[in-house]
Amino acid sequence: MKDVLAFLKKNQTRFVRELCEYVQFPSVSAQPAxxxxxxxxxxxxxxxxxxxxxxxxxxxxxxxxVVLARTPRTNSARKPHYVVYGHYDVQPPEPFxxxxxxxxxxxxxxxxxxxxxxxxxxxxHLAHLNAVEAYLKTGAELPCDLTFVIEGEEEVGSKSLAGFxxxxxxxxxxxGIVISDTGLVSKRHPTFTYGLRGIMAIEVKLFGPSRxxxxxxxxxxxxxxxxxxxxxxxxxxxxxxxxTIPGFYDDVEPLTTYERKQLARxxxxxxxxxxxxxxxxxxxxxxxxxxxxxxxxxxxxINGLTSxxxxxxxxxxxxxxxxxxxxxxxxxxxTPERVQQLFMRxxxxxxxxxxxxxxxxxxxxEPYVVSPQGxxxxxxxxxxxxxxxxxxxLMREGGSIPIVNAFKKILGADSLMLGLALPxxxxxxxxxxxxxxxxxxxxRMSAHLWRELAA
Amino acid sequence: MKDVLAFLKKNQTRFVRELCEYVQFPSVSAQPAxxxxxxxxxxxxxxxxxxxxxxxxxxxxxxxxVVLARTPRTNSARKPHYVVYGHYDVQPPEPFxxxxxxxxxxxxxxxxxxxxxxxxxxxxHLAHLNAVEAYLKTGAELPCDLTFVIEGEEEVGSKSLAGFxxxxxxxxxxxGIVISDTGLVSKRHPTFTYGLRGIMAIEVKLFGPSRxxxxxxxxxxxxxxxxxxxxxxxxxxxxxxxxTIPGFYDDVEPLTTYERKQLARxxxxxxxxxxxxxxxxxxxxxxxxxxxxxxxxxxxxINGLTSxxxxxxxxxxxxxxxxxxxxxxxxxxxTPERVQQLFMRxxxxxxxxxxxxxxxxxxxxEPYVVSPQGxxxxxxxxxxxxxxxxxxxLMREGGSIPIVNAFKKILGADSLMLGLALPxxxxxxxxxxxxxxxxxxxxRMSAHLWRELAA
Numbered sequence: 001m002k003d004v005l006a007f008l009k010k011n012q013t014r015f016v017r018e019l020c021e022y023v024q025f026p027s028v029s030a031q032p033a034x035x036x037x038x039x040x041x042x043x044x045x046x047x048x049x050x051x052x053x054x055x056x057x058x059x060x061x062x063x064x065x066v067v068l069a070r071t072p073r074t075n076s077a078r079k080p081h082y083v084v085y086g087h088y089d090v091q092p093p094e095p096f097x098x099x100x101x102x103x104x105x106x107x108x109x110x111x112x113x114x115x116x117x118x119x120x121x122x123x124x125h126l127a128h129l130n131a132v133e134a135y136l137k138t139g140a141e142l143p144c145d146l147t148f149v150i151e152g153e154e155e156v157g158s159k160s161l162a163g164f165x166x167x168x169x170x171x172x173x174x175x176g177i178v179i180s181d182t183g184l185v186s187k188r189h190p191t192f193t194y195g196l197r198g199i200m201a202i203e204v205k206l207f208g209p210s211r212x213x214x215x216x217x218x219x220x221x222x223x224x225x226x227x228x229x230x231x232x233x234x235x236x237x238x239x240x241x242x243x244t245i246p247g248f249y250d251d252v253e254p255l256t257t258y259e260r261k262q263l264a265r266x267x268x269x270x271x272x273x274x275x276x277x278x279x280x281x282x283x284x285x286x287x288x289x290x291x292x293x294x295x296x297x298x299x300x301x302i303n304g305l306t307s308x309x310x311x312x313x314x315x316x317x318x319x320x321x322x323x324x325x326x327x328x329x330x331x332x333x334x335t336p337e338r339v340q341q342l343f344m345r346x347x348x349x350x351x352x353x354x355x356x357x358x359x360x361x362x363x364x365x366e367p368y369v370v371s372p373q374g375x376x377x378x379x380x381x382x383x384x385x386x387x388x389x390x391x392x393x394l395m396r397e398g399g400s401i402p403i404v405n406a407f408k409k410i411l412g413a414d415s416l417m418l419g420l421a422l423p424x425x426x427x428x429x430x431x432x433x434x435x436x437x438x439x440x441x442x443x444r445m446s447a448h449l450w451r452e453l454a455a
Numbered sequence: 456m457k458d459v460l461a462f463l464k465k466n467q468t469r470f471v472r473e474l475c476e477y478v479q480f481p482s483v484s485a486q487p488a489x490x491x492x493x494x495x496x497x498x499x500x501x502x503x504x505x506x507x508x509x510x511x512x513x514x515x516x517x518x519x520x521v522v523l524a525r526t527p528r529t530n531s532a533r534k535p536h537y538v539v540y541g542h543y544d545v546q547p548p549e550p551f552x553x554x555x556x557x558x559x560x561x562x563x564x565x566x567x568x569x570x571x572x573x574x575x576x577x578x579x580h581l582a583h584l585n586a587v588e589a590y591l592k593t594g595a596e597l598p599c600d601l602t603f604v605i606e607g608e609e610e611v612g613s614k615s616l617a618g619f620x621x622x623x624x625x626x627x628x629x630x631g632i633v634i635s636d637t638g639l640v641s642k643r644h645p646t647f648t649y650g651l652r653g654i655m656a657i658e659v660k661l662f663g664p665s666r667x668x669x670x671x672x673x674x675x676x677x678x679x680x681x682x683x684x685x686x687x688x689x690x691x692x693x694x695x696x697x698x699t700i701p702g703f704y705d706d707v708e709p710l711t712t713y714e715r716k717q718l719a720r721x722x723x724x725x726x727x728x729x730x731x732x733x734x735x736x737x738x739x740x741x742x743x744x745x746x747x748x749x750x751x752x753x754x755x756x757i758n759g760l761t762s763x764x765x766x767x768x769x770x771x772x773x774x775x776x777x778x779x780x781x782x783x784x785x786x787x788x789x790t791p792e793r794v795q796q797l798f799m800r801x802x803x804x805x806x807x808x809x810x811x812x813x814x815x816x817x818x819x820x821e822p823y824v825v826s827p828q829g830x831x832x833x834x835x836x837x838x839x840x841x842x843x844x845x846x847x848x849l850m851r852e853g854g855s856i857p858i859v860n861a862f863k864k865i866l867g868a869d870s871l872m873l874g875l876a877l878p879x880x881x882x883x884x885x886x887x888x889x890x891x892x893x894x895x896x897x898x899r900m901s902a903h904l905w906r907e908l909a910a
Contacts, residue, residue: 201771210732217852222737280809307759
């Protein structure tokens with residue numbers, strides 16, 4: 001292990017140079033004009049994987065290819081097998097004018113490397129590749145078999161990934177997935193993300209008269225669908241921030257004392273959070289801290305409202321219809337199917353007889369949690385502690401990461417989320433960067449991780 | 456009077472031909488391309504007024520000119536002076552493909568003349584001009600002095616009319632205004648419209664976070680402005696259809712027993728009304744008939760809702776703001792100013808502290824009512840009865856006619872609304888028409904009216 005860590009330290013300059021090379025590819029998956037850049041970027045990655053000693057190949061999909069790279073299988077006893085996930089595609093760089101240096105001409109400023117994709121996600125999976133290189137080049141035995149799956153469509157919804165996993169189910173059978181694509185609370189708070197919220201998206205539409213009606217001539221005799229919608233949606237949340245749909249909380253697994261204690265360790269300032277969001281005051285479910293509210297409690301949000309006239313000035317109509325886009329964030333053990341049923345049943349029950357109710361279910365995603373007290377999680381926590389030299393924090397993400405559900409569903413494997421992106425790394429924003437100290441510590445974390453996982 | 460009525464009967468064919476000539480002008484005020492047609496139409500009308508014996512002139516305004524035409528003043532004793540209002544501009548004819556015959560090539564089919572503007576409003580004020588012609592050509596003494604004010608901007612908001620009235624206040628000083636620009640319930644229900652609702656339009660906007668927020672990362676800790684808006688607006692109307700703004704009904708003049716009896720005489724079928732609007736069931740303020748609800752009771756309508764994402768599929772955001780366009784229909788003696796105050800005060804009081812509330816007041820208009828038991832109203836009812844040969848009905852309009860308020864405010868005069876447009880005359884729609892039997896009866900009504908008013 002000493003040799004491995006020494007190798008990582010010694011080669012840091014080269015690692016940064018290689019990350020620069022990698023970031024230079026404008027592998028913007030959302031923009032068809034960059035299709036060739038994505039292919040070139042994937043080819044660079046295959047070559048790089050081969051150079052460090054991996055069996056690497058480019059696997060075509062209906063979209064952008066997947067880079068599949070395996071550590072050489074030795075004849076020794078069966079080792080644990082882990083899949084390391086990452087993505088070589090990046091977010092669009094626009095607006096260009098807000099970048100201090102060009103997004104695809106990476107530059108080191110201060111202790112960070114600036115460039116689109118530096119932290120999301122090129123730098124993060126390169127840290128794992130560097131750790132593996134260190135094992136392979138120093139001749140130290142890698143305690144795990146690893147398969148890297150680096151896709152090129154994460155920023156556009158990982159459309160081809162599930163099919164790829166299905167097709168390669170056999171080769172990818174594993175003991176777990178390692179993903180460094182989430183956040184790091186701070187350099188002094190190495191972070192293990194052990195849960196994600198799920199999601200249920202649905203559109204609700206109320207139909208009133210067969211056409212927009214003159215509000216003078218007819219107003220007063222028919223229901224106004226926009227007002228009916230307001231009255232319907234208003235009843236879905238009480239003044240304590242609780243969702244009032246019967247049965248909504250039935251499947252919610254309460255937070256354990258251990259978890260609440262761990263979440264309370266996360267640094268949080270209410271006043272600076274409030275200022276950051278630009279709100280007059282915070283509002284959430286009574287009885288929970290803001291951190292618990294945003295990652296471990298379910299929510300109901302209106303994402304959009306549409307009805308009638310929306311232009312300048314006024315138009316004196318009773319709109320023919322009104323609609324709301326709604327998403328609900330779910331926590332274990334809620335399921336999108338069940339919550340959707342409860343939601344529709346409740347609205348049908350309380351909806352007024354004066355309007356016709358229509359639902360348009362959109363996507364859904366399961367919530368996810370891996371026990372922070374399980375073996376793999378504990379191994380990850382030890383690796384973080386060793387690499388960063390301080391006690392790691394446990395966190396849940398309020399958002400959803402659909403690939404984690406795909407890994408769970410198709411490969412039956414849990415994901416260890418060990419994010420290396422700092423809150424100010426500007427993922428998806430201009431001036432994205434990756435902290436080079438975190439880069440180094442991430443490599444060390446990876447080096448420790450395989451040993452801890454095999455222990 | 457016998458001669459006058461005989462003249463009207465004898466000249467009916469010519470009157471229809473002249474109406475055809477008048478309708479041929481595509482005097483579409485909303486479309487700048489028709490500016491010349493509006494001018495030509497106004498000139499035709501001036502010539503026509505002169506031909507029948509009126510002192511007529513074209514009076515320029517900042518917009519389209521006003522045709523001002525006066526009956527010749529005789530040396531006899533002072534007569535009552537009435538202003539007859541009308542408009543020579545018409546609605547756009549689009550969509551052309553829905554017209555059975557071209558909109559500006561008027562044709563008689565059945566008992567109606569089809570063409571854009573036939574009933575709204577060319578035919579209606581021509582009926583009054585024809586009645587005056589009958590007096591002048593037969594040498595019968597016209598019992599009133601009349602001034603016709605026929606404007607060219609009614610369909611685009613009568614922008615220049617108030618200024619014109621102000622400028623000509625002296626010449627237009629009068630005992631009342633006669634307007635035939637409203638509806639006739641049926642040929643067997645000659646209609647006197649004695650009231651209009653007023654209006655107060657306002658936009659309400661709620662501001663939450665300084666930008667749209669990721670509903671996964673932040674959802675649960677901040678107020679959702681769209682949901683807050685729904686909860687706010689939901690509280691403005693109770694389940695009995697009553698507006699819950701404190702003080703809202705304080706100034707509402709209760710309907711008299713006489714009025715309720717008169718309104719109950721109007722033909723009304725709930726099931727065909729429901730089918731016509733395409734609603735599952737009617738809904739309005741409990742304790743009032745649909746006719747009372749739509750013309751004599753105040754309302755609150757949401758005309759439009761806007762918030763967050765409105766495109767295809769879903770977008771997982773907490774919107775930064777949400778807004779609603781609202782109009783309230785007012786009845787005597789409510790005023791837009793007072794209702795606006797009550798509305799804003801109430802929303803400020805019940806608005807949650809989690810969002811910032813902003814109001815954008817739009818236009819307002821006073822409600823209007825002229826006592827149906829007053830002298831002028833009774834004269835109008837007698838004229839209707841004589842012309843149509845059956846008992847007239849009393850009606851209030853649910854909409855607002857801003858010019859009526861302008862006449863009241865600037866000239867201090869009440870308006871007698873004696874509409875000649877049948878419900879199926881397709882005002883503002885393709886295949887607009889004017890019933891020629893109503894045209895003839897309208898002329899007779901006008902002939903009677905001046906005698907009754909002077910009595």
